[in-house]
Amino acid sequence: MSSPLSHPLVRTFLSSVERRTAALPAARREELLEDLREEIAAALADAPAQNLAGGFTEGPAGGPAEDPAEGPADHPAEGPETDGGAAVGVGEERVRRVLDWIGTPEEIAADALAEESGSLPPEPENVGGTWLTLGLAVLPVPLCLVPGVGIPLGLVAALGALVRLWRSAPWVRREKRQATLFVLSPLVTVPVLAAALSLAFDGISAAAFVASLLMALTLPVIGAARLARSAARLRERAGQGAGR
Numbered sequence: 001m002s003s004p005l006s007h008p009l010v011r012t013f014l015s016s017v018e019r020r021t022a023a024l025p026a027a028r029r030e031e032l033l034e035d036l037r038e039e040i041a042a043a044l045a046d047a048p049a050q051n052l053a054g055g056f057t058e059g060p061a062g063g064p065a066e067d068p069a070e071g072p073a074d075h076p077a078e079g080p081e082t083d084g085g086a087a088v089g090v091g092e093e094r095v096r097r098v099l100d101w102i103g104t105p106e107e108i109a110a111d112a113l114a115e116e117s118g119s120l121p122p123e124p125e126n127v128g129g130t131w132l133t134l135g136l137a138v139l140p141v142p143l144c145l146v147p148g149v150g151i152p153l154g155l156v157a158a159l160g161a162l163v164r165l166w167r168s169a170p171w172v173r174r175e176k177r178q179a180t181l182f183v184l185s186p187l188v189t190v191p192v193l194a195a196a197l198s199l200a201f202d203g204i205s206a207a208a209f210v211a212s213l214l215m216a217l218t219l220p221v222i223g224a225a226r227l228a229r230s231a232a233r234l235r236e237r238a239g240q241g242a243g244r
Helices: 008-020 026-045 047-053 092-102 105-117 127-138 150-167 173-184 186-200 206-216 218-242
Strands: none
Touching: 008 026, 008 092, 008 105, 026 092, 026 105, 026 218, 092 173, 105 173, 127 150, 127 173, 127 218, 150 173, 173 186, 173 218, 186 206, 186 218, 206 218
């Protein structure tokens, strides 16, 4: 099976970002494109979890593929519409939803160019502040295990994470929007997983509830890891600039 990155819509998306970021240094542009490739591949691989989080949905398994000629008008396919069966196994609608969730090429390019030009804060916040934000982002789910007050404490932690996230300098709008979905995803995934486990095991037990919480923790952890990597790269670039 071909890589989902060879899908015509993905190739068009990446080509559009590359064209719109032509003003970036070559190394920075390639780093951005590599990040997007990893993000797209991970999102397509994590489709079941994303579906639970309400991020995007996929058509019925094994259903007929959509006509490639019906691609989106604002993203015309470049080159051949098929690449040795590249679309096989990856539904076109699913790819479209992943790309919509990541952001438009215009938004991605604007954020990257603004960051490079210095119109976004060039200096990262201190490491402690970043880790406080990331800690609050993953804390709500574990707090739900605290008897009696766990759910209110979890909601307070989630609110604190979102406030700090949107006030923090190291991340661009696209990253903040995606991280917000990751932080809030347990509101959807915990009830869905708990209901699924209760049906599978003829009633919800304490162990099943804990299992649903642990599975729901996956998306916030993924989001926090991506933010940590982005903040670390910003600190590294700032350190290299100071050393010149």
